[in-house]
Structures are given as C-alpha cells and as structure tokens.
Amino acid sequence: MVMSDIRPVLSALLRNRTGAILVSLQVAIALAVLVNAIYIVKQRVDLIGRPTGMDVANMFTVVSSGFTQDHDRLATARNDLAWLRAQPGVVAATRTNAIPLSGGGSSTTIGSQPDTPNDKNVAINYFEVDEGGLETFGVKLAAGRNFRAEEIMPPDPNSTKAPPTAIITKSVARALFGSEDAVGKVVYDSLNRPTTIVGVIDHMHGSWVTWDKVDQVALLPVTPSFGGDNLYIVRTAPGLRDETLRKVEEYLSTSDSTRMIRGVRPLEYYRDRSYLSDRNMAIFLVSITALLAGVTALGIFALATFNVSIRTRQIGTRRAIGARRADIVRYFLVENWLVTTGGVLLGVALAFGVGYWLSTQYELPRLDLYYLLAGVLLLWALGQAAAWQPSRRAARISPSVATRTV
Amino acid sequence: MLAMRHISKVYRTELIETHALRDFSLDVASGEFVAVTGPSGSGKTTFLNVAGLLETFDTGSYALDGVDVNDLSDDARSRLRNEKIGFIFQSFNLIPDLDIFDNVDVPLRYRRMKAAERKERITSALDIVGLGSRAHHMPSQLSGGQQQRVAIARAIAGDPKFLLADEPTGNLDSLMARQVMDLLEQINEMGTTIVLVTHDPELARRAHRNVQVIDGQVSDYKPYEARNVPVAATAIA
Numbered sequence A: 001m002v003m004s005d006i007r008p009v010l011s012a013l014l015r016n017r018t019g020a021i022l023v024s025l026q027v028a029i030a031l032a033v034l035v036n037a038i039y040i041v042k043q044r045v046d047l048i049g050r051p052t053g054m055d056v057a058n059m060f061t062v063v064s065s066g067f068t069q070d071h072d073r074l075a076t077a078r079n080d081l082a083w084l085r086a087q088p089g090v091v092a093a094t095r096t097n098a099i100p101l102s103g104g105g106s107s108t109t110i111g112s113q114p115d116t117p118n119d120k121n122v123a124i125n126y127f128e129v130d131e132g133g134l135e136t137f138g139v140k141l142a143a144g145r146n147f148r149a150e151e152i153m154p155p156d157p158n159s160t161k162a163p164p165t166a167i168i169t170k171s172v173a174r175a176l177f178g179s180e181d182a183v184g185k186v187v188y189d190s191l192n193r194p195t196t197i198v199g200v201i202d203h204m205h206g207s208w209v210t211w212d213k214v215d216q217v218a219l220l221p222v223t224p225s226f227g228g229d230n231l232y233i234v235r236t237a238p239g240l241r242d243e244t245l246r247k248v249e250e251y252l253s254t255s256d257s258t259r260m261i262r263g264v265r266p267l268e269y270y271r272d273r274s275y276l277s278d279r280n281m282a283i284f285l286v287s288i289t290a291l292l293a294g295v296t297a298l299g300i301f302a303l304a305t306f307n308v309s310i311r312t313r314q315i316g317t318r319r320a321i322g323a324r325r326a327d328i329v330r331y332f333l334v335e336n337w338l339v340t341t342g343g344v345l346l347g348v349a350l351a352f353g354v355g356y357w358l359s360t361q362y363e364l365p366r367l368d369l370y371y372l373l374a375g376v377l378l379l380w381a382l383g384q385a386a387a388w389q390p391s392r393r394a395a396r397i398s399p400s401v402a403t404r405t406v
Numbered sequence B: 001m002l003a004m005r006h007i008s009k010v011y012r013t014e015l016i017e018t019h020a021l022r023d024f025s026l027d028v029a030s031g032e033f034v035a036v037t038g039p040s041g042s043g044k045t046t047f048l049n050v051a052g053l054l055e056t057f058d059t060g061s062y063a064l065d066g067v068d069v070n071d072l073s074d075d076a077r078s079r080l081r082n083e084k085i086g087f088i089f090q091s092f093n094l095i096p097d098l099d100i101f102d103n104v105d106v107p108l109r110y111r112r113m114k115a116a117e118r119k120e121r122i123t124s125a126l127d128i129v130g131l132g133s134r135a136h137h138m139p140s141q142l143s144g145g146q147q148q149r150v151a152i153a154r155a156i157a158g159d160p161k162f163l164l165a166d167e168p169t170g171n172l173d174s175l176m177a178r179q180v181m182d183l184l185e186q187i188n189e190m191g192t193t194i195v196l197v198t199h200d201p202e203l204a205r206r207a208h209r210n211v212q213v214i215d216g217q218v219s220d221y222k223p224y225e226a227r228n229v230p231v232a233a234t235a236i237a
Helices: A003-014 A017-048 A073-086 A133-137 A170-177 A241-255 A267-274 A276-310 A312-320 A325-362 A369-395 A399-403 B044-051 B074-084 B100-110 B115-128 B144-157 B174-189
Strands: A059-066 A090-096 A106-110 A122-129 A141-144 A165-169 A186-188 A194-201 A217-221 A229-236 A259-266 B002-012 B017-028 B033-037 B059-064 B085-088 B162-166 B193-197 B209-214
Touching: A003 A017, A003 A325, A003 B100, A017 A276, A017 A325, A017 A369, A059 A073, A059 A241, A059 A267, A073 A090, A073 A229, A073 A241, A090 A122, A090 A133, A122 A133, A122 A170, A133 A217, A133 A229, A165 A170, A170 A194, A170 A217, A194 A217, A229 A241, A241 A259, A259 A267, A267 A276, A276 A312, A276 A325, A276 A369, A312 A325, A312 A399, A325 A369, A325 B074, A399 B044, B002 B044, B017 B044, B017 B059, B033 B044, B033 B174, B044 B059, B044 B162, B044 B193, B074 B085, B074 B100, B085 B144, B100 B115, B100 B144, B115 B144, B115 B174, B144 B174, B162 B174, B174 B193
Parallel strands: A122 A217, A165 A194, B033 B193, B033 B209, B085 B162, B162 B193
Antiparallel strands: A059 A229, A059 A259, A090 A229, A106 A122, A141 A194, A165 A217, A186 A194, B002 B017, B002 B059
16 A cells, blocks of 8 residues: 555545544544553552562561550560471561551651751661561662671660661662762761661662652661560461461460450552552553543444445445455555544644643653554554454445446 | 356345346447347346446356456456446446546556556546546536546546446436437447447437347347447557
C-alpha cells in the first residue's frame, strides 16, 4: 500500500467524516488515558515489586502481650527468644520495636557533627534489635560488623542514653558522609549524644513504604521498652515459614498463662497491606483501561459495520469492475487505519498533555515515550482487529449486487 | 468472443426453485453489437450476471474470449472481469464519494497500472465521452446522462474487448438516451463487442442483432453467422 493508494480512500472518507471524526476522537481519548494509566500502573507495580533488602517471604511476626501484674516481660522475652532460636527451621529471631513495611515505626534525625543544623540532619527510621536483628531481617552487611551481645542496651523508658553503636543503611551513610567509609564514624542525635557506626547494610526498607526515604534505616542495639508487649520477628528457612508460624503460635499461646499471643502474621501481610492502595489503584486503572479499549474497539467495529452496510451497492460495483475480495478487505482496513491514525495523532498530543498535567499536579515522572509508542501500536492493532470482521463481510458481498435495481 | 452452451442457472430457496436460465446457448462474435431483449423476469439480468462473471452457473459451458470460465477461482474471475469486460449499469453505479477522475480510475487501480498510464487512459476515456473538462466534478454535480457517460468512460478506460450494458438508458430521458446510444455505437465502431440488455425495442433496433430471451431461454436462437461487422479499427488508449 503506497501513498497514492491511500489518497482515494482518504478522499472518500473525508466526504463522510462525521462518524470518522467521532471514532477518531474516541481513539484519541483512549490513547491518552490508556498510555498514562498504564504508565501509572507500571510505576505502582515497580513500587510494589521494589527489593526491600529483607527476606520478606520467610519472615513472620509474633506479639506477646502480658496482662497480669506478675508478668515478667524481660524474662518472657529471654525464654521466648531462646525457644524460638532453638526451633528447627528457624534461621534467626529478634525482639524489636516495630515491624518493617507495616506503616508503623519510629524515626529520629542524626547528624555527622554535634549541633548539626536541622536542615543538615538526616532522617532515619530506626529499629531496636539485639545481636540477632541483622540475620533476622536477612539484610546484607556491606561493611563493618554486627552488634555484640554486650552492646545491647537494657530497656530505658526515659531514653537517657544514646546507643553506643549503630548499623545504618548505605543510603544513610551516603546522606551523612557522601562517598566516605561510614564505619567507625560518629553520629549525633538531637541532644548531641554520640553513637559510633559499626556496620553498613547494603539495603533495607523501613516501616513507611510511601516515604521517599524508605531506605534510610538504622538498627540500634537496644531492648525495646514499650508497655507489656514483646514484639518478635522470626525468620525461617525457605518454605518453612507457615509450618513454623503455626507451631510457634501454638506453643507460645500455652507456654505462659500471664500473656496472650497475637499478631502472628507473615511479614508479607504487612507489606501487602501497606501497598493495598497502590494495588487497588493498579487494578482500577487496568480495569478502566481495558474497558476503554473495549469501548473503542466497539466504536471502530460499529463504524466499519455501518460503512459496509451503507456501501453494499458500491462494494458490489467495485467487485464487478475487478476488485478481488482481498482488495475489498484492504480498502476497509486502510479506511479504518486512517480513522485510527487520525485519532492516534491527536491522542499523542493529548497523551503528552495529560502526562504533563499529571507530572506537575501529582509529581509523577514524565510520560515515557516507549509507552506512547506501545499505545500507538496497540490502538492500531486494536483498530485493525475490530475492523477485520466487517471487512471480511464486505468482501463476501456478491458482485451481482451491482446489477440489482432495488 | 462469447460462447455459451446449454447454460442453466437455478435459484433455490427453502420453498422454491426458480429456473432463471435453462439450456441457454448464445454466441457473440468479436466486434458485434447484440441486444438481448425480453420481458421482465425472462432471465435477462441472470444472463447478464453470468455473461459478466458476476454469478456462476449450474451446468453448461461458457468461454469468454477463448477462456473457459467454468472452473475459474473467484480471484481469476475478478481479473477476467477487470481485463476483458466493461460494465455499464442502469443506475450508473458511480462511487458518490469519488470525483469523476477517481471513479474512472477505480478499475485501473485494481489492474495495478502505473499512475502515468492510468492518467493517460482516464483522460482519453473522458475525452471520448466528452467530459474531459469535468474530471474533478463529483457525480452529484452531473446530470444523469453525464453520469452514464462517466460510467461508460470507466467501462472503456481499461480497453476491454467486451462491453456489457444493462439497460444503460433506463434512467435517462430520450435526448440523453440517444446521446448514450450514439456513444455506444461509436465505441462499437472502434471494435469493442457490445452486449446490450434492454427491454426497449427502440434501443434494440440500433444493435446489429437482437436476441430475445423468454423463460430463461433464447427464443429465437440461431448459431452466429458471419456478417459484415466492423473490425477492430482503433484501440482506445
């Protein structure tokens, strides 16, 4: 098909343009919405699928809540952790103050110098853990060392002392010291209390998945000191999580009558809950996009069907004067392609406009051109597919229609 | 040019069978101008459809310009129609969305002709029918007679050996009808075989030979006898 073959089809189309313009507009709107929606979905999917740095699939949480006066929280924690760590299939377990990816946690700011101005401080999401914390989270130590047992601070409800050591993520190290080695350096909290960095984790996500500094995490060698609860995180060998989780819940529930066991959940539960709105948004946008694509295909199909039905005599005449069936199919596919292309050209401009508006209003990244190209190809293919059946039907019209007088 | 032997064509529905052509035989020689006449329902249009390869037939044989059309594929029939037959329809059958030039161009495009050759043929054909200056008018801007002349230009632009005209003056007043018949005679004199299907005895008289169809059969069938018909004098370029 060369340009000179397109000219008469275009010429005929322009003389019956109302339907074509309406369908072109539909295609344009579909392209603009489809491309931007899919781009947003891709961002959401990327967000959900980001590496957390942790062995999320094999971790679970347990909360032990003491409810009697004589409940000894610290002794219970010691016993529970000893029992947990002794179980076959358990890789590591720790006591902590918050659950990563759960939406709840603690944060503070630290600086690389005493009296660091607020705007130079680095915000961190911290987790109080013991020497088993590193292995429990399954994070990779990039430099330095793990905590030693003697470094773990006892509970301090009044927070009078800063922890002597800390392990931070590379992200925090970069924010504090740039490209310098952070191990051995001292950081200061808002009360100018010093803490020495003893290790650097390659990567770890903290509690708030929507926070742009979600990987600014620090592990502190501190025994958590809130209420009567002990929060444990347990990591198992691959494939043993669910079995171990059931066994742990059963044992801990009956091992101590002064407490109750709750919150026995895979870490995936918290992660999925945190990303629920992103997942729902993605599902909603995919549904809307599919619906829009379907409606657009129906519009193209309806226009092609209408064009065939009002041109029965014309098609018969074309067949009579020498058109092969393939010529008739080609005619209608070219006509449809022109309608779709008109819409696509307008849609490209519209998609850019919508993309720009979304990027300025909602701080989304600019629309990726590959998505636009994919959208154009998809709508072309959709248009041709929708026009295929009416075109085939047109090709089946007998040339003898040309000699009928009614 | 056209040799039909014992053709039969039956239209079937669930309830009835209609024998549109039965044992239909006809020869038309190259360069002849034959009028096929008959009352309504006699089978004239079925003959036209079969002769023009617009419909297949059930039994018999048919050779067009020496080509046995019995077992041709749909594509081959389309090609044969395009190359050897020019159609002139009662309702002109111009494509309303195309201008006159593009209407005449349609069959030439299906023949995959080069643009320059197409343009030359279209210009020549429009000049023959006297509409060279109207090339970029739309069909709706022309009178009925002019539209039929465009249809004739479309039919002859491909330089067919055989013109099939279906009541070509049926929708025209007498003056325009006469002009169209004059044009057909002129084309025939240039060597093109013409079969004119009509119920108008006045028009039929202008043909070299009349063939009457009644009840799907040639009522006065006589094998073709050589006579002094014009030979191909000028090919329409």
